[in-house]
Amino acid sequence: SQTIHQWPATLVQPVGSPLSLECTVEGTSNPNLYWYRQAAGRGLQLLFYSVGIGQISSEVPQNLSASRPQDRQFILSSKKLLLSDSGFYLCAWSGTVSKNIQYFGAGTRLSVL
């Protein structure tokens, strides 16, 4: 069966520090991968999605970047965090056929102080 791992679960970082969140998927090949951010009480905002290794589409201009160095690995990064980067970050995957059914990792709760 397919599983998705995301870590860390919680992160507190100072303003201006770098960020690296990692997400890996097991049990499937060539998944579509997604990074979302959710502010408190709000819906999910799609940040990046990827249909293959090295293929990244950015949805919202911002202080973040994403990379997909391996088929089932998706990384969210920032060189310098801003206060506004605080939020709940969720990684998700979907199949290439059933791309509308997305499966989420447990999320990382990031607080930038």
Next chain:
Amino acid sequence: RKEVEQDPGPFNVPEGATVAFNCTYSNSASQSFFWYRQDCRKEPKLLMSVYSSGNEDGRFTAQLNRASQYISLLIRDSKLSDSATYLCVPKASDYKLSFGAGTTVTVRA
């Protein structure tokens, strides 16, 4: 205009009650929908797919009203574990699903 609109709630119901809420959508061409549930401070999880006029899965029933452009979710015999935020998501032709803030349901003992 938002792709979907949901009453944020919260809908506070006693255990065993029936609760129903709607999701209105703006794109009249939308054919299929997904209901996800998101527990407090957790990730969303797929609850149900709706590909035609409706779907039923145990105590959960979804009905699609294309004429009025809304989809409803009904929960019968509510359990404490049904307390969550329910997200209505239209099927997307590309990779970009639209997740709104959802409807929060709180089931009390």
